[in-house]
Amino acid sequence: MTPTIRTVLGDLDPAELGATDSHDHLFIRSPLLPGEELDDPAAAEVVLRAFAAAGGRSFVQWTPYGMGRGADSLARLSRVTGVHVVAATGLHQAAHYDPDTLPALYDGLSERFIAELTTGLTAEPATEPPGPPGPPAAPEAPASPEAVRAGLIKVACDPGTTTAHTRRVMAAAADAHHATGAPIAVHLEPRAHPHLVLNRLHVRHGVPPHRIILGHLTRLPDVRVHRELAAEGVYFALDSPSRAGHPADHQAFDVIADLVEAGHASRLLLGADTTTRTARRADGPTELLNDLVPRLARTFGPELSGLFLTANPAAAFATDWRTP
Numbered sequence: 001m002t003p004t005i006r007t008v009l010g011d012l013d014p015a016e017l018g019a020t021d022s023h024d025h026l027f028i029r030s031p032l033l034p035g036e037e038l039d040d041p042a043a044a045e046v047v048l049r050a051f052a053a054a055g056g057r058s059f060v061q062w063t064p065y066g067m068g069r070g071a072d073s074l075a076r077l078s079r080v081t082g083v084h085v086v087a088a089t090g091l092h093q094a095a096h097y098d099p100d101t102l103p104a105l106y107d108g109l110s111e112r113f114i115a116e117l118t119t120g121l122t123a124e125p126a127t128e129p130p131g132p133p134g135p136p137a138a139p140e141a142p143a144s145p146e147a148v149r150a151g152l153i154k155v156a157c158d159p160g161t162t163t164a165h166t167r168r169v170m171a172a173a174a175d176a177h178h179a180t181g182a183p184i185a186v187h188l189e190p191r192a193h194p195h196l197v198l199n200r201l202h203v204r205h206g207v208p209p210h211r212i213i214l215g216h217l218t219r220l221p222d223v224r225v226h227r228e229l230a231a232e233g234v235y236f237a238l239d240s241p242s243r244a245g246h247p248a249d250h251q252a253f254d255v256i257a258d259l260v261e262a263g264h265a266s267r268l269l270l271g272a273d274t275t276t277r278t279a280r281r282a283d284g285p286t287e288l289l290n291d292l293v294p295r296l297a298r299t300f301g302p303e304l305s306g307l308f309l310t311a312n313p314a315a316a317f318a319t320d321w322r323t324p
């Protein structure tokens with residue numbers, strides 16, 4: 001069987017992936033970021049059209065279940081813009097969910113992840129709209145009439161000690177990986193230790209390291225840790241452009257240089273990780289192509305920048321899909 005990348009419009013030959021924003025968001029909402037919701041399909045279309053005009057071919061959205069993924073818009077947006085879009089299942093940290101509805105989500109969690117990877121994204125819990133009370137809101141994302149399948153599982157680690165929530169979510173993500181082959185993308189916290197993620201997903205739950213993609217690499221500017229994880233086969237997403245100004249982002253080129261020097265250039269992916277309306281003003285996906293990639297090419301040569309932008313994501317997201 002030939003590995004494919006599971007997009008919202010179907011399974012794609014990795015050779016067709018092209019220039020890829022490997023970690024980003026067209027739609028996302030969290031109670032932690034009130035007023036910063038990315039929830040407008042027209043705005044998402046503007047982002048994708050600009051990305052396509054700059055030469056972008058594929059866009060991987062890391063928004064998990066229950067955070068307003070735009071499930072009913074992704075297929076249309078991909079079709080009208082010509083950009084391949086990969087959607088995610090999974091769950092983020094507990095703080096991003098309504099504490100009243102979260103416990104119910106734990107029932108059948110791995111089954112939900114598997115269904116979203118193999119059958120289609122499912123409806124998310126309704127959210128209360130801001131503003132004066134009106135008639136009850138309809139469920140936010142009705143199960144799409146068009147089956148839109150997820151192509152990866154998004155999870156997150158904790159800033160401190162691993163919580164019961166994270167233990168459940170990572171166990172379910174590993175189950176879903178074993179059932180389907182799907183890659184697992186992980187949100188890292190600045191004070192977290194990525195070895196805890198590898199211990200849990202790989203050592204405890206048997207997920208191969210090359211099926212794990214760690215986001216926010218520059219939040220952990222310890223090159224020894226990067227080298228150890230890269231040697232295990234883990235992928236890293238360098239996802240700075242929409243977060244310009246984060247102190248660690250200034251170290252991104254040093255981090256890349258060290259990994260390249262250590263022979264791990266094949267482990268690096270690039271993303272813009274736009275999570276708020278404020279960040280969207282930075283045009284992350286387009287700047288990735290118009291600013292970051294040319295600078296990478298000048299520093300490391302066009303071959304390596306092409307590896308980070310195109311060949312590495314084609315390998316990281318391609319899967320021998322299984323249906324349990």
Ligand SMILES: [Zn+2]
Nearest residue numbers: 023024062273
């Ligand atoms: Zn993200």
